[in-house]
Amino acid sequence: MTFLEKQTDPTSPMHWRGNMQADYLYLSGVAGDKFFKHLMKNDTFLATKCPECNKVFFPPRLYCEDCFCEIPEEKWFEVPSKGSIKLFTIATIDSYGKKLKEPKVIGLINIDQTDGSLLGVIKTDKPDEELQGVHVEAVLKPKDKREGTLKDILYFKKK
Amino acid sequence: MMSMKKEGYPKYAPGTHVSRKDIRNKNKTYTWWEPEVQYSWAMGPAISRFLQELKNGKIIARCCNKCDRVIVPPRMFCEYCYKPTDKWLYIKDTGTVETFSIAYLDGDARRIKDPILIGVISIDGASPQHGFMHYFGEMKPEELHIGMKVKAVWKPEKERTGAITDIKYFKPLKGGGK
Amino acid sequence: MRKVAVIGAGMTLFRRILQETGKELSFLATKMAMEDAGIEKKDLDMVIMGSAPDAFDGIHLKGENLLDGAAAANKPYVRVFNGGGTGVFAPIAGWWHVASGVADVALVVCEEKMGSCFPHPQTAFRHIWDPFLDRPLNTNLVWLFAMEMNRYMTVHNIKKEDIARVAVKNKRNAVGHPCAQLPDENITIDDVLNSEVVAWPVQRLDISPPSDGASALILCSEEKAKKYVEDPITIAGVGWNIDSTMWTNRDLYFPRYVANAAKMAYKMAGIDNPRKEIDFAEPYDPFDYKELQHMEGLLLCDKGEAPILTREGVTQRDGNLPICPSGGLLGVGNPIAATMGQKVCELYWQLAGKAGKRQIPTDPQIGVGQAWGDIMQMGTVIVMKR
Numbered sequence: 001m002t003f004l005e006k007q008t009d010p011t012s013p014m015h016w017r018g019n020m021q022a023d024y025l026y027l028s029g030v031a032g033d034k035f036f037k038h039l040m041k042n043d044t045f046l047a048t049k050c051p052e053c054n055k056v057f058f059p060p061r062l063y064c065e066d067c068f069c070e071i072p073e074e075k076w077f078e079v080p081s082k083g084s085i086k087l088f089t090i091a092t093i094d095s096y097g098k099k100l101k102e103p104k105v106i107g108l109i110n111i112d113q114t115d116g117s118l119l120g121v122i123k124t125d126k127p128d129e130e131l132q133g134v135h136v137e138a139v140l141k142p143k144d145k146r147e148g149t150l151k152d153i154l155y156f157k158k159k
Numbered sequence: 160m161m162s163m164k165k166e167g168y169p170k171y172a173p174g175t176h177v178s179r180k181d182i183r184n185k186n187k188t189y190t191w192w193e194p195e196v197q198y199s200w201a202m203g204p205a206i207s208r209f210l211q212e213l214k215n216g217k218i219i220a221r222c223c224n225k226c227d228r229v230i231v232p233p234r235m236f237c238e239y240c241y242k243p244t245d246k247w248l249y250i251k252d253t254g255t256v257e258t259f260s261i262a263y264l265d266g267d268a269r270r271i272k273d274p275i276l277i278g279v280i281s282i283d284g285a286s287p288q289h290g291f292m293h294y295f296g297e298m299k300p301e302e303l304h305i306g307m308k309v310k311a312v313w314k315p316e317k318e319r320t321g322a323i324t325d326i327k328y329f330k331p332l333k334g335g336g337k
Numbered sequence: 338m339r340k341v342a343v344i345g346a347g348m349t350l351f352r353r354i355l356q357e358t359g360k361e362l363s364f365l366a367t368k369m370a371m372e373d374a375g376i377e378k379k380d381l382d383m384v385i386m387g388s389a390p391d392a393f394d395g396i397h398l399k400g401e402n403l404l405d406g407a408a409a410a411n412k413p414y415v416r417v418f419n420g421g422g423t424g425v426f427a428p429i430a431g432w433w434h435v436a437s438g439v440a441d442v443a444l445v446v447c448e449e450k451m452g453s454c455f456p457h458p459q460t461a462f463r464h465i466w467d468p469f470l471d472r473p474l475n476t477n478l479v480w481l482f483a484m485e486m487n488r489y490m491t492v493h494n495i496k497k498e499d500i501a502r503v504a505v506k507n508k509r510n511a512v513g514h515p516c517a518q519l520p521d522e523n524i525t526i527d528d529v530l531n532s533e534v535v536a537w538p539v540q541r542l543d544i545s546p547p548s549d550g551a552s553a554l555i556l557c558s559e560e561k562a563k564k565y566v567e568d569p570i571t572i573a574g575v576g577w578n579i580d581s582t583m584w585t586n587r588d589l590y591f592p593r594y595v596a597n598a599a600k601m602a603y604k605m606a607g608i609d610n611p612r613k614e615i616d617f618a619e620p621y622d623p624f625d626y627k628e629l630q631h632m633e634g635l636l637l638c639d640k641g642e643a644p645i646l647t648r649e650g651v652t653q654r655d656g657n658l659p660i661c662p663s664g665g666l667l668g669v670g671n672p673i674a675a676t677m678g679q680k681v682c683e684l685y686w687q688l689a690g691k692a693g694k695r696q697i698p699t700d701p702q703i704g705v706g707q708a709w710g711d712i713m714q715m716g717t718v719i720v721m722k723r
Binding site for chain 1: 361367392408454455469
C-alpha cells in the first residue's frame with residue numbers, strides 16, 4: 001500500500017516543534033533516605049547485607065533481589081567511603097554532545113567491603129594513566145552544604 | 160474457607176505515606192530533575208496540508224471512496240477500510256457542537272476564574288461526527304449546548320501561522336448560515 | 338489452552354505520595370502475594386510487569402528499572418502497557434504465559450508512582466495528546482473526560498445526581514479497604530454536587546485521586562494450583578479491544594471497544610447472558626460516569642440504564658448486581674496500572690470469600706473486572722470463576 005499523494009513541495013511545513021515539559025521530584029525511597037541522611041552527617045557510607053545469601057548491597061537496599069527477602073534493621077552497617085575503580089572512561093563531550101573544556105574521568109567504583117559499586121567523577125592529574133583497580137576515596141561536600149543527594153559526593157581521588 | 164471470611168484481605172497495607180509538608184520541610188531526601196528534551200515531530204502530508212489550508216482560511220478533508228467518508232482531520236489512509244484515501248475536498252467552516260465542557264482548570268491544572276469553553280465540533284460537509292476540538296467564543300457559557308450550530312472565527316490573515324489556532328474559536332451561527 | 342488459576346494477591350497502601358521507590362513498592366506488593374500463595378522466588382517461571390506511561394515515574398525504560406523489585410532478576414520478563422487499560426491487561430498477559438504452557442507459575446506486578454511528576458501528574462498527561470491538533474489548544478485531560486461525560490449525560494438525559502451516586506457508593510465501599518486513599522462513610526450526593534466545578538460537568542468529587550501504589554497477582558496452571566490451594570479461583574475468559582485514536586471522529590457516549598472486549602471474554606468463558614450469569618463486577622471508575630458507561634459496555638445493562646440501576650440500589654454491595662465492592666478507583670485510589678488491586682485482585686478476594694468487611698454477602702461465583710485507557714479507546718476485560 002502506498003499513499004496516493006506525496007508531499008513534494010519543500011516549502012510546505014513538514015515538522016512541528018515542541019517539548020515534553022514536566023519536572024520530577026524523585027524521593028530517595030526508604031533505603032535511599034536512610035543512606036543519604038547518614039551521608040549528610042557522616043563521611044562514611046551505609047550498606048545492607050542479605051540475611052540469607054550474605055550478599056552486601058551497595059547502595060543499600062531494603063530487600064535482596066535474589067532471595068527476595070526483606071533485609072532487617074540489624075543488617076545495616078557502615079562502610080568506608082572508599083573503593084577501587086572497576087571501570088572507567090575519559091569523557092570529552094557532555095550529555096548534550098558539546099565538547100568539554102577539559103576531559104573528565106568517569107569511573108565505576110567498587111565500594112570496599114561491599115558487593116556494590118557507584119558511578120563517580122575521578123579527579124586525577126594524569127587522565128591518561130591506567131586507572132583500573134586503583135584505590136580511591138570519596139571527597140564530600142562540607143557537612144553544612146550537604147543536601148541528601150548524590151551531589152554530596154564531589155568526586156573520588158587517589159589515596 | 161469459612162475462617163478466612165472474617166480475616167479479610169489484603170491483610171495489611173504496606174507503604175509509607177509522605178505529605179507535601181514533609182517534602183516542603185525536607186523531612187525526606189529527594190532529587191529534583193528538570194528534563195530538557197526538544198522534539199521536531201513529522202506532521203505527515205495530511206496534517207501538513209490541513210494546517211497549510213487553515214492558513215488560507217479554509218478547512219480541507221480527505222475522502223475514502225470505499226466507505227464514502229469525508230474525513231476530518233484528514234489522513235492519508237482510512238483506518239477502517241485500511242486503504243489509502245482518495246482525494247482532497249474543501250468543506251465549510253461551520254458545524255455542530257458534538258460535546259463541550261466549561262473548564263475552570265487550564266492546561267497546567269491551574270484554577271482559572273473565567274472558564275475556557277472547549278468542545279468537539281463536527282464540521283459541515285464532512286461525514287457525521289467528523290471534526291475536531293476547539294474553543295468557543297462570543298457566547299455565554301449557559302448558551303452553549305450540544306447540537307448548537309457554530310461558525311469558525313479566524314485570526315486575521317497576517318497572524319495565521321499554519322496551526323489549529325489559526326481559528327480563534329467557534330461562535331454561534333445565526334441567520335441561516337451566512 | 339490450559340486453564341489458569343489465581344493463587345495469591347497483594348497490594349500496597351495507595352496514597353498521593355508514598356516514600357518508597359517504585360522498586361520498593363513492587364517488592365512490598367510481590368512479597369504479600371508470595372506469602373499469600375505460599376511460594377518463593379525460585380517457584381516463579383516468568384514475571385510480567387504492568388506500568389503506564391514512563392512520564393509519571395519520570396524514568397524511561399521503567400519496566401527495566403522496576404524488575405529487581407518484581408522478583409524478575411534473571412527470569413523471563415516483559416513489561417506491557419496500554420495506559421489505564423494496563424491494570425487488567427497485565428494479568429491478561431500473565432494469563433497467556435500460563436495458558437500457552439510456556440510457564441506454570443507467573444507473577445504479575447503492577448506499579449505506578451504518579452507523585453514524582455510536578456507540578457501535577459496532569460503535566461505528564463499533556464503529552465498523550467496529538468501534538469498538532471490538540472496540544473496547541475493547551476489542553477487538560479480533564480476537559481476530555483468532561484466532554485465525554487457531557488455527551489453521555491445529554492444522549493441519555495441523565496441527571497448529574499444519578500452520576501454522583503456512583504462516587505458516593507464507591508467511597509463508602511472503600512471504608513472496608515485497608516489500602517484506601519479516600520474512603521468516606523459519611524459522604525452524600527450533595528457533597529459531590531456541591532464540590533468544586535473543575536470542568537463542567539466534572540466536579541472535584543467525581544474524580545479519583547492520583548496515587549502511588551503497587552499490586553501483584555500470582556497465576557498458576559490449574560493442575561499445579563491444587564498443590565498450593567484447595568479450591569483455586571480460575572480465569573474463565575479474557576478480552577481486549579481498541580478503537581481508533583481519532584477520538585473526535587467517535588460517538589463518545591458508548592464504549593464499543595469495551596463491548597468488543599467483553600464479548601471476546603464472555604465467549605471464552607461460555608457466558609451467553611452476562612446479566613444473568615455474572616454475579617458482580619469491577620468496572621473501571623476513574624470518574625463516576627465511567628462506571629456507568631462501562632457497565633453498559635460490559636453488557637450488564639442496556640445503554641443508558643446503568644444510572645437507573647444505581648439509583649435503585651442494584652449496584653450496592655448487598656444489591657442484585659454489586660459494582661465496585663472494593664471501593665473502586667474513586668474510593669481506594671488511582672495509581673493507574675496498580676488498580677489491578679481493585680479490578681482483578683478484588684475479584685480473587687471476593688470469589689475466594691476473603692474480602693472481609695468488603696465481602697459480598699451473596700456468595701458470588703462469577704465476577705468480571707475491566708479497565709480502560711489510552712485516549713478513551715482501550716477496553717480490557719477479565720472474567721473469573723470460583
